[in-house]
Amino acid sequence: MFWNDRRSLELSRWCVRGFCLVLAAVDVGCYPLVKWYMSMNRQTMGQGLWDGLLMMGSIWLISVPAWAALYRLGQLLKNIAAGQVFTPENVRALRIISWCFVTAGALCFVSAFHYLPWGIFAAACGFMALLMRVVKNCFEQAVLMKDELDFTV
Amino acid sequence: MAIRVNLDMMMLRRHISAGELAERVGITPANLSILKNNKAKAVRFSTLDALCRALDCQPADLLEWVPEEQPED
Numbered sequence: 500m501f502w503n504d505r506r507s508l509e510l511s512r513w514c515v516r517g518f519c520l521v522l523a524a525v526d527v528g529c530y531p532l533v534k535w536y537m538s539m540n541r542q543t544m545g546q547g548l549w550d551g552l553l554m555m556g557s558i559w560l561i562s563v564p565a566w567a568a569l570y571r572l573g574q575l576l577k578n579i580a581a582g583q584v585f586t587p588e589n590v591r592a593l594r595i596i597s598w599c600f601v602t603a604g605a606l607c608f609v610s611a612f613h614y615l616p617w618g619i620f621a622a623a624c625g626f627m628a629l630l631m632r633v634v635k636n637c638f639e640q641a642v643l644m645k646d647e648l649d650f651t652v
Numbered sequence: 653m654a655i656r657v658n659l660d661m662m663m664l665r666r667h668i669s670a671g672e673l674a675e676r677v678g679i680t681p682a683n684l685s686i687l688k689n690n691k692a693k694a695v696r697f698s699t700l701d702a703l704c705r706a707l708d709c710q711p712a713d714l715l716e717w718v719p720e721e722q723p724e725d
Contacts, residue, residue, distance in 0.1 A: 650693040652683045 512576050519569055526562050529555050544614055557610040557617065561603050568599035585641040593635035600628035656716045657695075659688045662707050676706040 525532065533554045537546060544550060571592045578589055604624030611618035663673060674684040679699060686692050700711055707714070 647693050650686060650691060652679060652687050652692045652695055652699050 508576065508580055512573070512580075515569055515573050515576065522562055522565055522569065525558065529558050533558070550613075553610070553613050557606065557613075561606045561610075561620075564599040564602040564606070568596045568603075571596050571599070585638060585645045587642055590635060590638045590642055593631055593638055597628050597631035597635055600624045600631060604628060654718055654720050656718050657687050657690055657692065658714055658716055659684075659703075662709055662713060666707050668707070673703075673706055677702040 533551050537544060537551060537554070544554075575589055575592045575596075578584070578586065578592075583589070601624070604621045607617045607621035607624055611621055663670070668676075670684055670688070671681060674681045677684070677699065679702075687695070700714070703714060704711060
């Protein structure tokens with residue numbers, strides 16, 4: 500069959516690399532991006548220097564937990580590719596990713612006081628944090644079960 | 653662990669080596685070592701059956717409950 504687990508894993512790894520590229524592009528090209536966005540939304544947001552600076556500051560601040568999450572996601576996929584799936588290290592990586600989403604959500608929430616649409620991102624980040632937390636809980640239980648199974652003779 | 657596996661003693665009585673026992677029971681020497689060193693968290697009935705058969709003994713000859721000290725409140 501054309502599609503298999505190994506290829507699926509490889510696709511996930513390429514997706515992570517793709518997101519890294521997009522995030523790097525957003526970080527580097529933040530100024531022209533914000534300038535373009537502000538010109539496109541003259542009715543809904545202010546056009547002053549502070550409005551632009553706040554927008555850029557929000558993007559750069561939020562990109563910090565985003566980089567951390569992508570780094571951990573890459574590590575997680577690397578471990579899975581090596582056959583180490585239910586390990587305490589992966590549980591830790593999932594926990595960190597979940598907290599990255601919480602941090603990003605909190606930053607988006609604060610930014611929403613300046614520009615309301617950030618609230619949508621805050622809600623999305625909160626939901627993702629919840630999902631990651633549930634996955635982390637599943638992995639945590641799986642690690643315990645694997646430990647028990649490994650020592651069953 | 654409150655359950656102790658007295659495999660060493662039984663092997664000594666029956667004059668059987670670890671490698672031979674592992675082969676007769678059908679488990680890996682690594683798993684037998686886990687059992688012998690009391691690292692096992694569970695023992696399958698099928699393994700216990702094979703052990704009793706190979707060593708010609710009862711499960712009670714292999715397993716012993718040792719009371720553990722309860723932590724004081």
